[in-house]
Every structure is written in C-alpha cells, then in structure tokens.
Amino acid sequence: MAGERIRAVVTDPGGDGLRLADVALRAPATNEALVRVAAFSLNRGEVKRAMNATEAGNTIGWDIAGTVAAPAADGRGPAAGTRVVGFCRGMDGWAEQVRVPTPDLAPLPDAVSFEQAATLPVAGLTALHCIDMARALLGRKALITGASGGVGMFAIQLARHAGARVTAQVRSAEKAVFARALGADEVLVTDDGGGFAGNGPFRFAMDAIGGPLLANAVKALDKDGVCVSYGVSGSPEVTLPVADLFLHGRAALRGMHLYATSEIEPPSAAFPRLLGLLEAGRLDCRIDRVTDWSEIAGQARDLMDRTFDGKAVLTVSGA
C-alpha cells in the first residue's frame, strides 16, 4: 500500500557501506506487481556502486525471488500467491517488498527454490544474452574471460549447452579449479590473454575485463567469430588494431548491456529459458553461502574482497 513503511537495504557511506533501514514503499504503476521478497543475490556492479556511494539512504538491489503479494492493476502478469523471480531495474529489490513491472518477472517452477532463482537475474540473464549473440556454436570453440565471476560461471555452462568447446580464462590456479568444475574444457591462467591465440581460433568470445585481455580475445577470433564486450572490470582502455578484425575475415566486436537487451527480450521471456535448465538440474547456481539479510554489510565486503567464488544469497527474515 502507498505510504506504507518497509525494511530495505540502503547505502550507508558514513558507516558499514550498507545497512537495513525503514523506507517508504513507493506508489504502484499500473503494470507493477507487489512482490514479498524471500531471497536476493549480490552482484559486483551494484555492490561496488553502493559501497562507493556518497549519499546515504539510497536503495539497492537487482536480483530477487519471492511471492506476489498483489498483482498488477492492469491485470497482466502473475497472480497473487505466485512464486516469482524478478530483475529490479529500479535498483530497489533488497527490501521486504518491492514493486516490479510484470515484464521483469517470471513464475518459478515448483522444483526451483527462491535461493536458486535469486542467483539468476543479472548474472544469468547477462550470460544468456551474450551467448545468444554467438552464431553456430555447435562443435566450435568459445572463450569466456572472467570465468570465475558471477556472469562467467553461467556463461561456461550456457556455452557448453550451446554445443561449444569452452576455454575459460582465470587469473589464478585456484580459480582454475572452479572453472573446471563448472565444465570448462580448457582453462587458461593469464592476466593479459597472451595464450588465447594458441588455443583458438574462437567462434565466440565474451569479455568483461577489457584492456589487453579484450584485445587478445579479438585477435584469437576465427574468420566469422564474434567477441561480445559487456564490462571493463580490468580496464576501459584497449589498444585494438582494427586490422585484427578484418584480417580474420569478417570477425566482429559487439557490446551487450542487460538493460538495453531487456527492452528487446524482456526478463519474463528470458527467465524461463534459464529456469527450465535449473528445473532439469542442468544449471549449477554455485551458491557459496546463504545468510540472513541482516549480514548484508559483511557479505558485501566479502564480495568486494573476492573472498569466495560463486553467488552469495541473502534471505529476508520476516518475509
């Protein structure tokens, strides 16, 4: 209800970075369902932004799973009582309740838990949309950089499902074990991608690191290969001789942003593709830990310090 106060995670620059506080539940738009949040997962992009925030009291949170408390007024989308997963583009999902446009929600199969579903929105959808930009992967080689990350771990598995032979890039031997366990056929331990050419040519590459890794991924494409850039965790500056693209034939470098792509294929259409794999036991969410949301500050710090692999899921007590 409008005017209602709810508990939510908010930015806390003077304190622990993030904390629980009372905030106003905003008034609904006609296409928004009200979701009672049961679990959420953390992504590096949003946590980094929140931990560096200078303003206190801002909400946060993309990835949620929970139960519809009130359906959208326009009559579309899931009914009250439906278990759902949601991508909260308003960055306000880490709360007891959140209003979500129904195109950003999908119903959960009975076999999928809230905790599993909460890992999917940003990491799973980003991996899915990047893999969708590959053509004819069956029996071909794919390169996944940043393979130890949230997106990377889903990308390894989805590229395998698309029929690719997967090479994963990580930056330590310890992370190589993680990438192999997720199904990578080859794992390269490298900071700059110097070994990519010797393992290619790749029909497809996806990169969130930038810098020399991205340049070397492009160099290692085959003559009809596509490299998708979706982040710059390492460096936004890349020296890329453009001849590396056309000398391979008609290789391409493309970008992917989840918000923009969600306008083309809404999460309500994309989620079921991942949920079907989860339901069939063919997608590993790699949940490293499930804790109560009162521990948000410590979990956010652990994520930023990269003290664990896989996803951290927080449950919303009282939901």
Ligand SMILES: NC(=O)c1ccc[n+]([C@@H]2O[C@H](COP(=O)([O-])OP(=O)(O)OC[C@H]3O[C@@H](n4cnc5c(N)ncnc54)[C@H](OP(=O)(O)O)[C@@H]3O)[C@@H](O)[C@H]2O)c1
């Ligand atoms: N375009 C979009 O719509 C979109 C969507 C989601 C995410 N992103 C971006 O994609 C990136 C990955 O997201 P995520 O959630 O998967 O993050 P994550 O879980 O933190 O994973 C980051 C990955 O990048 C590696 N890495 C980080 N800094 C590095 C550096 N300086 N040099 C080499 N490797 C580095 C990490 O390796 P270690 O494990 O060794 O630390 C890890 O494999 C982020 O930049 C994020 O902002 C973009």
